[in-house]
Amino acid sequence: MYRYDEFDAAFVRERTSQFSDQVRRRISGELTEDQFRPLRLMNGLYLQLHAYMFRIAIPYGTLHARQLRKLAYIARTYDRGYGHFTTRTNIQFNWPRLTDVPAMIEHLNEVEMHSIQTSGNCIRNTTTDQFAGAAADEIIDPRPVAEIIRQWSSLHPEFSYLPRKFKIAMTGAPADRAAVKFHDIGLRAARNEDGAIGWEVWVGGGLGRTPMVGKLCRDFVEHEHLLAYLESIVRVYNRHGRRDNKYKARIKILVHETGIDKIREEVEAEFAAIKGGTLTLPQEELDRISAYFAPPTFELVNETRLDIEREKILDPAYGTWLERNLNPHRQPGYTSITISLKPIGGAPGDATDRQMDAIADLAERYSFDELRVTHEQNLVLPHVKITDLPAIYQVLVAEGLAEGNAGLITDMIACPGLDFCALANARSIPIAQAISHRFAAPERQREIGELKIKISGCINACGHHHAGHIGILGVEKKGTELYQITVGGDGTETASIGQILGPGFVAEDVPGAIERLVDFYLGQRAQPSERFIDAFRRIGDAPFKEALYGAA
Amino acid sequence: MEILTGNELLSGATVYLDRDGRWVEDLQAARLFGPEEKAAQEAASAATKATGRICSLEAETVTLEGGQLRPVRIRERIRADGPTAPRFERQHLGEDDHVSI
Numbered sequence: 001m002y003r004y005d006e007f008d009a010a011f012v013r014e015r016t017s018q019f020s021d022q023v024r025r026r027i028s029g030e031l032t033e034d035q036f037r038p039l040r041l042m043n044g045l046y047l048q049l050h051a052y053m054f055r056i057a058i059p060y061g062t063l064h065a066r067q068l069r070k071l072a073y074i075a076r077t078y079d080r081g082y083g084h085f086t087t088r089t090n091i092q093f094n095w096p097r098l099t100d101v102p103a104m105i106e107h108l109n110e111v112e113m114h115s116i117q118t119s120g121n122c123i124r125n126t127t128t129d130q131f132a133g134a135a136a137d138e139i140i141d142p143r144p145v146a147e148i149i150r151q152w153s154s155l156h157p158e159f160s161y162l163p164r165k166f167k168i169a170m171t172g173a174p175a176d177r178a179a180v181k182f183h184d185i186g187l188r189a190a191r192n193e194d195g196a197i198g199w200e201v202w203v204g205g206g207l208g209r210t211p212m213v214g215k216l217c218r219d220f221v222e223h224e225h226l227l228a229y230l231e232s233i234v235r236v237y238n239r240h241g242r243r244d245n246k247y248k249a250r251i252k253i254l255v256h257e258t259g260i261d262k263i264r265e266e267v268e269a270e271f272a273a274i275k276g277g278t279l280t281l282p283q284e285e286l287d288r289i290s291a292y293f294a295p296p297t298f299e300l301v302n303e304t305r306l307d308i309e310r311e312k313i314l315d316p317a318y319g320t321w322l323e324r325n326l327n328p329h330r331q332p333g334y335t336s337i338t339i340s341l342k343p344i345g346g347a348p349g350d351a352t353d354r355q356m357d358a359i360a361d362l363a364e365r366y367s368f369d370e371l372r373v374t375h376e377q378n379l380v381l382p383h384v385k386i387t388d389l390p391a392i393y394q395v396l397v398a399e400g401l402a403e404g405n406a407g408l409i410t411d412m413i414a415c416p417g418l419d420f421c422a423l424a425n426a427r428s429i430p431i432a433q434a435i436s437h438r439f440a441a442p443e444r445q446r447e448i449g450e451l452k453i454k455i456s457g458c459i460n461a462c463g464h465h466h467a468g469h470i471g472i473l474g475v476e477k478k479g480t481e482l483y484q485i486t487v488g489g490d491g492t493e494t495a496s497i498g499q500i501l502g503p504g505f506v507a508e509d510v511p512g513a514i515e516r517l518v519d520f521y522l523g524q525r526a527q528p529s530e531r532f533i534d535a536f537r538r539i540g541d542a543p544f545k546e547a548l549y550g551a552a
Numbered sequence: 553m554e555i556l557t558g559n560e561l562l563s564g565a566t567v568y569l570d571r572d573g574r575w576v577e578d579l580q581a582a583r584l585f586g587p588e589e590k591a592a593q594e595a596a597s598a599a600t601k602a603t604g605r606i607c608s609l610e611a612e613t614v615t616l617e618g619g620q621l622r623p624v625r626i627r628e629r630i631r632a633d634g635p636t637a638p639r640f641e642r643q644h645l646g647e648d649d650h651v652s653i
Contacts, residue, residue, distance in 0.1 A: 027561070027562065033561075047559055047564055047607055047608060049627070049630060050564070050565070050634060050635065050640075050642055051559075051563065051564035052564040080640065097563050350638070419636055422608075426626075427637065429638070433637055479626065
């Protein structure tokens with residue numbers, strides 16, 4: 001994995017010292033809250049309903065064991081013994097005291113972490129496939145390029161005050177596990193006519209109050225020119241993006257209002273002007289950074305076959321976990337494990353300090369010291385020998401982390417909602433908990449198959465509800481929390497935005513409403529392998545609407 | 553009726569202005585401002601801002617039910633009681649976090 005060079009170490013050190021002084025001046029009264037707010041936000045420090053919230057960057061969702069241990073230490077020492085993993089693959093602490101934040105940042109710096117650019121109108125953490133460098137279907141490991149994007153976008157002087165925040169996601173595999181088409185810029189590995197690997201560039205995707213699927217801006221950009229192309233896009237956005245209306249300031253609105261052809265024309269003109277200049281990535285630099293992401297030294301073992309059906313008979317919980325929580329690995333005899341942070345009735349994405357320590361130990365012992373955070377709020381051990389699975393599973397069981405529900409109905413995304421967030425209109429976590437309890441039975445979850453429920457507590461859509469097969473959006477209406485249900489969203493390569501089927505439901509009625517949709521699907525699917533989203537696309541929204549609300 | 557509420561600077565804790573001009577954790581101790589007390593409310597807000605120690609200062613509407621103050625907005629009820637899921641106690645003021653106007 002990548003290690004900080006002298007430039008990274010210097011800017012992080014300087015920023016830490018600068019922010020510590022800003023905190024000191026705020027407490028002494030030299031800075032007012034109006035002066036301090038933008039400074040703390042630049043360092044990931046929000047003020048929420050009950051306390052400060054501190055958001056820490058996890059670049060492209062990749063962690064070493066010592067980094068996760070440090071997060072556990074911070075949770076234990078400065079917070080309330082847990083952290084919340086987010087859809088940007090970052091982590092948030094909900095209870096820090098302002099006076100402790102400088103010390104927390106110094107601890108992070110010790111393990112090459114920071115909180116810079118986790119808020120504000122700048123380029124945020126680039127996210128990618130959680131199975132990068134491991135997945136059997138991968139064309140190229142996207143992490144070296146993600147790291148180059150991190151270096152380019154960190155404290156970029158031209159892009160520190162964009163019209164609005166800016167998010168990039170990338171995938172090196174044809175299967176999109178990073179929701180790239182719902183990002184300001186989405187990058188997909190592609191091959192050109194000569195067979196060379198580069199990047200397909202999608203622009204103007206996003207969720208929030210105006211959900212948009214990204215538009216194809218260019219079908220191929222070579223590695224060496226990718227930064228120049230990204231800079232061209234962000235420059236065009238910085239020039240023309242709206243600054244008069246926060247709700248119309250994202251690039252998706254610019255692309256929608258201007259049209260992708262005109263945007264492409266401007267980007268290409270900018271690209272023509274700067275291509276081949278200082279942003280050209282020398283092959284030796286790409287090679288140098290790629291070396292940090294070289295595959296670990298795998299043991300040469302034979303293909304190891306798992307008899308999951310047999311394991312399901314011997315130990316149904318273990319068998320289900322094997323069936324759901326493994327992803328095919330490129331190396332024979334190895335697999336990637338999804339560690340579910342969605343126990344039945346739990347808060348999606350939360351992990352205790354003890355769990356983080358246990359997972360760090362597992363990573364060190366069984367996964368070449370590598371860990372990943374997924375945008376679906378789970379953790380991953382990317383490189384695990386199949387023969388080590390029983391030992392790992394035993395540890396996960398002991399730590400309450402062995403839910404075999406990856407991709408199933410209880411593996412929900414949920415934002416913190418009105419229980420914590422100052423922007424939210426309705427609670428999200430209790431809705432997730434109620435649905436989780438309703439569908440707790442493992443055999444029922446397996447029968448339903450892949451079904452992605454995503455819950456947001458406000459229109460800002462941090463819970464990605466637009467991209468949920470079933471999406472739930474909390475709103476406040478006349479002093480009551482109401483939940484709108486959408487159906488048909490999809491965050492993958494077949495991206496689509498969910499459709500609202502009708503009026504919202506009060507909280508108590510949401511699990512029943514979801515159950516009606518699920519039962520209708522089970523009765524309608526052509527065969528057991530037809531997923532909920534496929535059945536919805538085949539049948540259309542009207543029958544689902546009738547199942548939800550009754551005949552008109 | 554309205555109360556004044558905000559978050560204390562050092563802890564971030566939810567606090568309310570009480571009848572003695574102190575910022576305290578207890579909603580039930582909050583000073584009530586009737587419609588005829590706009591001037592007093594504005595003066596209290598200005599004095600609070602001058603301390604620099606209370607952030608996100610807001611006036612919130614409350615009702616009196618069975619002798620207990622109850623915020624009208626759900627958001628404010630959650631601020632007063634703490635998160636409902638997972639259930640956590642609210643943030644508390646530390647020894648150095650007490651503010652008065």
